[in-house]
Amino acid sequence: xxxxxxxxxxxxxxxxxxxxxxxxxxxxxLALMKTTDPTPLSTVKNKHNDQVEDIxxxxxxxxxxxxxxxxxxxxxxxxxxxxxxxxxxxxxxIEADVNxxxxxxxxxxxxxxxxxxxxxxxxxxxxxxxxxxKLSHSKAEKxxxxxxxxxxxxK
Numbered sequence: 001x002x003x004x005x006x007x008x009x010x011x012x013x014x015x016x017x018x019x020x021x022x023x024x025x026x027x028x029x030l031a032l033m034k035t036t037d038p039t040p041l042s043t044v045k046n047k048h049n050d051q052v053e054d055i056x057x058x059x060x061x062x063x064x065x066x067x068x069x070x071x072x073x074x075x076x077x078x079x080x081x082x083x084x085x086x087x088x089x090x091x092x093x094i095e096a097d098v099n100x101x102x103x104x105x106x107x108x109x110x111x112x113x114x115x116x117x118x119x120x121x122x123x124x125x126x127x128x129x130x131x132x133x134k135l136s137h138s139k140a141e142k143x144x145x146x147x148x149x150x151x152x153x154x155k
Contacts, residue, residue, distance in 0.1 A: 038127045040070040043140040051106070055079065058105060064094050069123040073144040077106075078151070079113045080120040091115055112148045119154075122147045 040052035056070045059079055064087040071078040079102065083091055095113055102111045114120075126143050129135045135143065 038069045038124050039131075040072070041127045041130055042072040043130070043137055043144055044072065044074055052077075055102065055106065055109075058101060059098060062094070062098065062101075064090070067120070069120060069127065071123050071126060071144055071147075073141050073148075075110060076144065076148050077109050077111050078119075078123060078144060078148060079111055080123045081113075081115055082117070082120060083115050112151050114151045114154075116151070116154060119147060119151050122150070 040056045042052050052070050052072045055072075055077065056068055059065065059070070059081060060068045064084055065081045066084050067082040069078075069080045079098065081098070083094060087094065095115060098113050099111065102109070102113070126135070126140060126147065129143075130140050
């Protein structure tokens with residue numbers, strides 16, 4: 001009887017210590033389950049990220065959205081977002097509203113807008129690789145073009 005209690009206490013302590021160990025988990029591994037809030041990214045060298053941050057702030061201000069990723073390249077600016085669950089019935093209207101808002105505020109930019117989870121995940125992965133220094137600016141630009149093409153193929 002005393003051995004059982006000792007065993008149970010040891011197992012509880014073991015499981016508690018295992019749960020408290022800090023794990024390094026990338027945002028891309030959890031991007032579909034939680035809000036990752038990736039930082040805005042520009043693949044262009046020596047460009048200020050003020051415009052990219054403005055774009056993210058504008059899109060994030062919409063109440064129907066809860067996670068936004070923005071990647072700016074030479075030609076295209078990719079804006080990917082997640083829609084709150086109760087607003088998923090109005091996704092076409094939300095996309096139209098986002099497009100309209102972006103075109104009005106930034107008329108010179110060429111935007112690609114998507115609410116697709118796969119595209120969001122690819123944007124988060126691109127962001128992580130750029131932060132880690134695994135991609136040069138030219139390779140990041142090529143990857144951005146591939147993601148934009150993937151977005152167009154899905155329509």
